[in-house]
Amino acid sequence: MLAHSLVAVVACVGSAAAVSVDPLPAPRSIVWGSAGPIAVPDLVAVDLPTSQILADAWDRAWGTIVGLRWVPQATQAPISSYEPFPTATAAAASPSTHKRNENEQQQQLQLVKVNVADVDVDLQAEVDESYTLDLAPGSDTIEINANTTWGALHAFTTLQQIVISDGSNSNDANGLIIEQPVHIEDAPLYSWRGIMIDTGRNFISLPKIKEQIDGMALSKMNILHWHLTDSQSWPFDMHTYPEMIRDAYSPRETFSRSDVSDIIEYARARGVRVVPEVDTPGHSAAGWQQIDSSIVACANSWWSNDNYAYHTAVEPPPGQLDIINNDTYGVVENVYNELSDIFTDNYYHIGGDELNTNCYKFSAYVTDWLSSDPTRTYNDLVQYWVDHAFPIFQNIPNRKLLFWEDLLLGDPHALSVPTENVLVQSWQNGIANIHNLTARGYDVLVSSADFLYLDCGFGGFVTNDPRYNVQSNPDPSQDNFNYLGDGGSWCAPYKTWQRIYDYDFTTNLTSEQAAHVKGAVAALWSEQVDDTVVSDRIWPRAAALAELVWSGNRDERTGGKRTTLLTQRILNFREYLVANGVMATPLVPKYCLQHPHACDLYYNQTVIT
Numbered sequence: 001m002l003a004h005s006l007v008a009v010v011a012c013v014g015s016a017a018a019v020s021v022d023p024l025p026a027p028r029s030i031v032w033g034s035a036g037p038i039a040v041p042d043l044v045a046v047d048l049p050t051s052q053i054l055a056d057a058w059d060r061a062w063g064t065i066v067g068l069r070w071v072p073q074a075t076q077a078p079i080s081s082y083e084p085f086p087t088a089t090a091a092a093a094s095p096s097t098h099k100r101n102e103n104e105q106q107q108q109l110q111l112v113k114v115n116v117a118d119v120d121v122d123l124q125a126e127v128d129e130s131y132t133l134d135l136a137p138g139s140d141t142i143e144i145n146a147n148t149t150w151g152a153l154h155a156f157t158t159l160q161q162i163v164i165s166d167g168s169n170s171n172d173a174n175g176l177i178i179e180q181p182v183h184i185e186d187a188p189l190y191s192w193r194g195i196m197i198d199t200g201r202n203f204i205s206l207p208k209i210k211e212q213i214d215g216m217a218l219s220k221m222n223i224l225h226w227h228l229t230d231s232q233s234w235p236f237d238m239h240t241y242p243e244m245i246r247d248a249y250s251p252r253e254t255f256s257r258s259d260v261s262d263i264i265e266y267a268r269a270r271g272v273r274v275v276p277e278v279d280t281p282g283h284s285a286a287g288w289q290q291i292d293s294s295i296v297a298c299a300n301s302w303w304s305n306d307n308y309a310y311h312t313a314v315e316p317p318p319g320q321l322d323i324i325n326n327d328t329y330g331v332v333e334n335v336y337n338e339l340s341d342i343f344t345d346n347y348y349h350i351g352g353d354e355l356n357t358n359c360y361k362f363s364a365y366v367t368d369w370l371s372s373d374p375t376r377t378y379n380d381l382v383q384y385w386v387d388h389a390f391p392i393f394q395n396i397p398n399r400k401l402l403f404w405e406d407l408l409l410g411d412p413h414a415l416s417v418p419t420e421n422v423l424v425q426s427w428q429n430g431i432a433n434i435h436n437l438t439a440r441g442y443d444v445l446v447s448s449a450d451f452l453y454l455d456c457g458f459g460g461f462v463t464n465d466p467r468y469n470v471q472s473n474p475d476p477s478q479d480n481f482n483y484l485g486d487g488g489s490w491c492a493p494y495k496t497w498q499r500i501y502d503y504d505f506t507t508n509l510t511s512e513q514a515a516h517v518k519g520a521v522a523a524l525w526s527e528q529v530d531d532t533v534v535s536d537r538i539w540p541r542a543a544a545l546a547e548l549v550w551s552g553n554r555d556e557r558t559g560g561k562r563t564t565l566l567t568q569r570i571l572n573f574r575e576y577l578v579a580n581g582v583m584a585t586p587l588v589p590k591y592c593l594q595h596p597h598a599c600d601l602y603y604n605q606t607v608i609t
């Protein structure tokens with residue numbers, strides 16, 4: 001784990017600067033030698049196994065290397081290059097600088113040899129994503145080994161970050177170099193590494209979804225959790241029920257079946273699985289109500305945040321599938337079967353969050369069912385859903401279900417849900433809920449809102465909110481503090497990349513519990529997001545999560561957090577994302593990226609533990 005301490009040294013016109021070639025996420029193990037970089041010509045022979053996915057991915061990676069001639073912009077430098085106090089006697093160690101290796105003039109990279117043990121292994125959960133990448137001392141060949149196509153793709157995104165340009169572009173050199181020797185052994189800590197987008201609250205177009213997938217591929221994330229619909233809109237054009245699309249925002253803001261297949265193919269070509277979520281039975285009005293209004297409860301109720309006793313939804317508009325109406329299940333089955341036809345991942349997300357009991361007071365089916373047996377509770381009602389809907393969802397070969405933790409921990413919640421073939425997505429109470437679920441034997445996906453919700457901190461979206469009508473700065477200690485209270489940005493503040501990276505989500509778990517944690521997904525709910533801002537809400541913050549779940553946030557030697565090392569890496573990666581067309585937001589004044597650690601809060605580099 002020495003990546004951070006080694007730098008490729010590059011001669012620039014007029015000055016020499018140490019240039020980091022740390023890829024993001026940091027590999028599990030990367031060992032550089034110090035022989036000095038060798039030149040990389042624009043045309044390098046490549047020996048690839050026969051695979052269209054590999055051939056395309058190689059063309060993209062190499063095309064990027066040659067097309068961008070990327071000069072890493074953020075350097076790694078020791079903190080000792082600054083003087084802490086005027087009285088300090090510290091001799092500032094200047095970053096070591098070397099001339100370009102003389103080898104470079106004679107020696108060039110000739111070949112990239114890619115070996116894949118089995119190119120036919122499908123992209124599914126838990127697939128082997130490991131790879132090794134070697135450039136031996138004095139060698140002119142990079143050798144990549146992987147067990148699957150998907151591991152090889154990760155090797156390519158590493159390679160494209162470590163072949164850099166020295167900034168020169170003279171007659172005798174094209175500027176491309178790679179430090180050598182280098183030996184990388186890499187594999188992810190967690191098999192689920194993702195982001196969630198929401199195309200139900202606001203529409204997000206195909207090109208913008210692809211832009212997210214590009215960022216994911218570069219940061220080795222592999223799950224696009226696609227929250228496709230919600231009670232506000234149904235953008236997906238179903239063949240089974242063509243009337244559902246009437247609840248899209250407009251004919252332009254829709255996805256055809258071929259659009260969806262296009263996204264799935266695009267993602268797969270980049271090692272990303274697409275896991276769809278059509279939320280049920282909560283968050284369901286749009287689309288469903290077009291088929292049969294009797295299968296949707298409370299769709300026409302006032303959400304009633306003002307008179308909380310009548311509250312029917314966490315946000316407007318209300319609507320939940322009627323659990324007792326028998327007709328609900330035939331519709332659910334037809335919708336599910338059509339979606340399963342298109343979304344071929346073994347996992348499918350059935351939603352399951354935020355069921356509101358008041359909503360069912362609008363359903364005669366439910367109120368009759370409850371009153372016909374006074375021992376029945378709303379927990380029994382949720383159990384009825386599990387007992388009747390799960391068999392439909394599980395009636396597909398190899399199908400595994402993903403759902404929000406509310407089905408188990410919400411009020412109301414089900415009384416008995418099997419632990420087999422399910423994965424529970426935790427979003428509330430941070431580590432406490434992860435602890436609870438794993439102790440009960442459930443596999444867990446971490447999306448804790450306090451750390452991983454990317455939409456937080458932008459204020460409330462509900463309109464006509466009188467709590468904003470105060471002529472002084474709101475008092476955070478008050479319940480009705482405008483930006484934290486009900487209806488405000490409930491999950492404020494904004495989660496910074498440091499907040500994300502420093503999240504130790506397996507704290508206090510036994511090793512048996514920790515083994516149930518399958519990974520993490522950063523969620524971007526889209527009440528205040530569409531094409532105009534989606535990329536800057538997600539990037540580069542999602543890259544902090546990408547590294548957290550790929551190689552962790554700790555230095556294997558010291559056990560300490562390596563946030564200080566991620567700093568320059570993520571600042572550089574942000575520049576790289578933008579260069580690759582992913583419109584990531586700036587994290588700092590550019591000064592901070594060009595002056596390593598000058599913008600740190602403390603001089604002490606190990607203050608984060």
Ligand SMILES: *[C@@H]1O[C@H](CO)[C@@H](O)[C@H](O)[C@H]1NC(C)=O
Pocket residue numbers: 128130131132145146147
């Ligand atoms: C491939 O699989 C073998 C056997 O499971 C394993 O030892 C190796 O680390 C894997 N990865 C690579 C890159 O070979």
Ligand SMILES: *[C@@H]1O[C@H](CO)[C@@H](O)[C@H](O)[C@H]1NC(C)=O
Pocket residue numbers: 324325326365
């Ligand atoms: C639903 O179907 C079952 C079995 O066919 C039947 O016993 C029950 O009365 C029906 N319930 C409703 C609410 O229609």
Ligand SMILES: *[C@@H]1O[C@H](CO)[C@@H](O)[C@H](O)[C@H]1NC(C)=O
Pocket residue numbers: 409435436437439440
């Ligand atoms: C999990 O939380 C539920 C609901 O609060 C509680 O009843 C249960 O005892 C908890 N289980 C564990 C193992 O912590």
Ligand SMILES: *[C@@H]1O[C@H](CO)[C@@H](O)[C@H](O)[C@H]1NC(C)=O
Pocket residue numbers: 431432507508
């Ligand atoms: C972990 O457990 C310790 C000891 O019970 C407790 O003090 C601490 O708050 C726990 N940490 C978290 C994050 O839950």
Ligand SMILES: *[C@@H]1O[C@H](CO)[C@@H](O)[C@H](O)[C@H]1NC(C)=O
Pocket residue numbers: 604605606607608609
């Ligand atoms: C830096 O911070 C860590 C963590 O608080 C502390 O253990 C260490 O002593 C500090 N180092 C210096 C030089 O102050």
